[in-house]
């Protein structure tokens with residue numbers, strides 16, 4: 001039988017002895033990024049931080065975020081929420097619509113151990129949550145998701161949201177707590193336009209929250225903003241919390257989206273072939289590194305002319321000849337997007353000062369809902 005975990009026995013070893021490909025977390029860089037997020041969101045903006053775990057997944061990271069000051073975490077799936085509850089996290093926002101009666105009942109059962117607020121955007125969906133809550137004899141806390149411009153899920157701001165809020169507040173088994181909006185559509189804009197678009201999106205959210213209060217509906221939670229937007233959104237008066245998560249790692253996408261954090265998550269590979277002085281083949285391809293939102297970038301190899309990822313190979317064409325890189329040498333990559341890269345791995349090697357401090361498993365990585 002093959003070993004189930006390539007690096008589970010690597011604690012105490014230097015990075016260079018890891019089996020490759022390996023997902024590596026520079027824990028000191030992670031801690032610096034967390035400090036920045038806590039200091040801005042909680043310190044400067046004076047609101048709660050509820051980091052999204054969809055791209056972090058390891059429960060150890062959720063526990064650390066809470067220890068650093070987060071009110072709880074945001075999750076994308078019931079499975080992620082179950083893992084977080086198992087790890088002792090007590091306050092969770094499931095920022096997605098959970099559909100299907102069996103899955104909704106799993107969400108309902110979690111309420112016995114923690115508060116798991118669920119997003120909803122339609123009367124039909126509220127009905128699913130209500131059925132599950134009644135069947136499990138619990139109350140499910142809900143917030144309404146507004147479409148603040150992204151064109152994904154979400155009820156329209158203003159009176160359609162207030163009308164749905166009134167339905168939610170009288171639906172048996174549910175407790176309406178407020179609103180959320182995810183302004184993901186503004187990521188692509190240049191800084192000036194992004195500021196304008198953030199203002200419009202956040203205005204739609206907080207003005208609808210004001211209409212909720214006028215209608216006697218609760219707005220304990222007014223939640224928004226990700227790692228590529230919180231710097232322009234989090235200071236909006238009326239917001240109560242920020243969902244930014246992936247900024248604890250940072251990557252080339254977050255950098256492109258204006259986040260100046262340290263790169264904490266990398267992929268360690270080894271050179272397996274040198275067909276010519278400008279070509280380097282490494283033992284990590286698209287099953288190891290994602291090209292969603294852009295290619296990863298190899299560090300310390302000079303200018304890269306092209307990078308092609310096949311299943312198990314990274315095929316690097318260098319701009320200049322390099323005769324020092326040899327078969328067996330390490331090449332480390334910064335991910336194009338950490339969210340779509342981390343979920344390709346079973347485990348994360350945690351390094352401090354170049355030594356493996358821990359190896360964490362990555363639950364729910366296969367997209368299990």
Ligand SMILES: Cc1ncc(COP(=O)(O)O)c(C=O)c1O
Nearest residue numbers: 052095182226227243244245246
């Ligand atoms: C609902 C929701 N909130 C927040 C985010 C931002 O997450 P992150 O900060 O990890 O980029 C996303 C990302 O896609 C999202 O879907």
